[in-house]
Amino acid sequence: MTYPMPGDAHDYPVINDRNDRGGTGAGRAAGIDAIYSIRNEVDDLFSKYGDDMEEVRDLAAGVSAAIETAGLFIERHTAVVCPACLQVCCINRHSYHELADIICIRALGEIPPVYRRRAADTEPCQFLGERGCSIRRPLRPHRCNWYFCVPLLEHIQTVPAREYRRFIAGLRDINEKREGVVNAFASALKWAGYDFAHLRRAADEIFFT
Secondary structure (H helix, E strand, O other): OOOOOOOOHHHOOOOOOOOOOOOOOHHHHHHHHHHHHHHHHHHHHHHHHHHHOHHHHHHHHHHHHHHHHHHHHHHHHHHHHHHHOOOOOOEHHHOOOOHHHHHHHHHOOOOOOOOOOOOOOOOEOOOEEOOEEOOOHHHOOHHHHOOOOHHHHHHHOOOOHHHHHHHHHHHHHHHHHHHHHHHHHHHHHHHOOOOHHHHHHHHHHHHOO
């Protein structure tokens, strides 16, 4: 997978609510229940095959550290751009964790947050507080972490070219490391005789159909 340029992540497919175009009714609630089901299955797999997940945990720790490093750079710019913003970029539409997010978070020994079932897609994100996001950056949804609005991207691009290239390379590295976590998870389960493709299909049904 090629890492998207800043700004593209917000355009990724989101939770599937074919029967609920407004994103606030029964279709959305069912989608959230499906995410919880995926989370529970991932939890059960870590509990059952935890002894085989050492590589997954090590790789997830690397992802977390890289995200924290990138976050220091990003926060230099959000501290300038975001206070003057007249329109909230952080919306509920992108507050849901995909399968890769869930695996990484569980590998870190953390638990994803609880979602509000009736939060409209276009409302400010349910996890947005007075001082910004209430979730630590490594525990946020991937698409949320790597969304950059135009003003923020323009401000980031004022840094020296070498620094900007290093930042973009870091984002690509995070993306590759994250995929490595998923692959290691799938590999550990394969040796245990578990069909990871089943779990991926279930997750894709939520977000990508």
